[in-house]
Amino acid sequence: MVFGITYKVNDIVKSNPGGRKIVLDEIPIFTLPSAEIDKYPSFKSGSFHIQNSRGCPHKCGFCYNSTFNKNRWRGKSAKRVLDEIQHINQLFPYSNYRL
Ligand code: SF4
Numbered sequence: 001m002v003f004g005i006t007y008k009v010n011d012i013v014k015s016n017p018g019g020r021k022i023v024l025d026e027i028p029i030f031t032l033p034s035a036e037i038d039k040y041p042s043f044k045s046g047s048f049h050i051q052n053s054r055g056c057p058h059k060c061g062f063c064y065n066s067t068f069n070k071n072r073w074r075g076k077s078a079k080r081v082l083d084e085i086q087h088i089n090q091l092f093p094y095s096n097y098r099l
Pocket of ligand 1: 055056057058059060063064065066
């Protein structure tokens with residue numbers, strides 16, 4: 001069984017139970033070969049995006065958040081965010097991106 005997916009069988013929607021909660025600080029910091037940097041549109045615009053958190057505590061009726069994140073918000077630690085910024089600076093010291 002694949003946890004956390006929803007699918008349809010013979011027009012009946014089925015949902016598997018959610019998987020384990022991911023601790024954001026435990027996700028490996030990405031490694032991106034500098035040769036592939038041009039494949040990412042955000043670099044062309046001179047910016048770089050990092051993910052500091054997932055989810056949202058609010059319940060706007062039109063938003064997927066209530067179903068997908070169950071109104072939970074989880075953030076990375078400040079140390080982790082700074083580590084990622086430092087990692088990016090070490091990988092691409094020559095670029096003109098904005099954090
Ligand atoms: S529930 Fe969705 S739309 Fe509402 S504040 Fe959160 S992310 Fe934004």
